[in-house]
Amino acid sequence: MKNIYYTKDIKCPICLLEFSTTKVRMSAVKVEGKDEDFCVYYKDHNPIYYDIFICPSCGYASSENSFNKLEDREKEILIKAFFNREIGRNFCGIRSHTDALDSYKIALYTASLIGARKSNMAGLALKTAWLYRYTEDEKEKDFLKMALDFYLEAYDKESFPVNNMDEHTVIYLIGELSRRLELYEESINWFNRLVSHPDGGSNIRIQKMAREQWRVVRGIMKKI
Numbered sequence: 611m612k613n614i615y616y617t618k619d620i621k622c623p624i625c626l627l628e629f630s631t632t633k634v635r636m637s638a639v640k641v642e643g644k645d646e647d648f649c650v651y652y653k654d655h656n657p658i659y660y661d662i663f664i665c666p667s668c669g670y671a672s673s674e675n676s677f678n679k680l681e682d683r684e685k686e687i688l689i690k691a692f693f694n695r696e697i698g699r700n701f702c703g704i705r706s707h708t709d710a711l712d713s714y715k716i717a718l719y720t721a722s723l724i725g726a727r728k729s730n731m732a733g734l735a736l737k738t739a740w741l742y743r744y745t746e747d748e749k750e751k752d753f754l755k756m757a758l759d760f761y762l763e764a765y766d767k768e769s770f771p772v773n774n775m776d777e778h779t780v781i782y783l784i785g786e787l788s789r790r791l792e793l794y795e796e797s798i799n800w801f802n803r804l805v806s807h808p809d810g811g812s813n814i815r816i817q818k819m820a821r822e823q824w825r826v827v828r829g830i831m832k833k834i
């Protein structure tokens with residue numbers, strides 16, 4: 611077990627409790643496959659399960675990257691919302707699939723309280739959808755739709771890069787999420803933007819993926 615997991619010490623920015631949370635060692639992570647919307651399949655140990663840090667005292671939850679990056683205004687909102695809250699559940703140890711799912715839902719709720727950027731919300735919703743996909747649960751679609759709506763809003767209102775993704779990657783993802791939700795007209799329109807983008811060569815990998823998925827959607831539309 612020691613070689614698979616390790617713990618990280620952190621301090622909750624809301625209630626100031628110091629706690630340790632579990633993470634998977636990168637050396638224990640083995641990738642088995644990837645879907646077109648970047649969902650990764652792991653053998654044995656899934657690091658996505660541990661992306662969200664949750665304070666065992668007040669329940670403040672956020673992805674590791676943004677856990678300690680709260681503005682004062684956001685802290686105030688969360689201190690008010692979480693004051694004297696008892697969550698009665700501890701996410702700091704080894705997580706089950708259900709624990710992982712719940713951790714993302716709590717992070718989504720927390721992000722919505724502080725009016726987080728739509729791109730952040732989209733990323734959380736997309737990973738929640740992947741967790742449902744791992745167990746072939748229909749609820750995947752609800753969270754794909756949520757992710758799509760958030761990415762559409764982010765595309766309109768935010769400046770790139772968002773969540774380490776350039777404009778082309780976000781356009782591609784919107785096209786691919788639309789395809790998965792059987793919104794084929796929308797999907798092909800978004801893939802078209804990339805295929806005919808004047809700056810198309812700047813992200814060759816995404817350009818190539820967009821062409822492949824464009825063909826897939828065209829194939830489906832012809833059959834319909």
Ligand SMILES: [Zn+2]
Nearest residue numbers: 622625665668
């Ligand atoms: Zn706390």
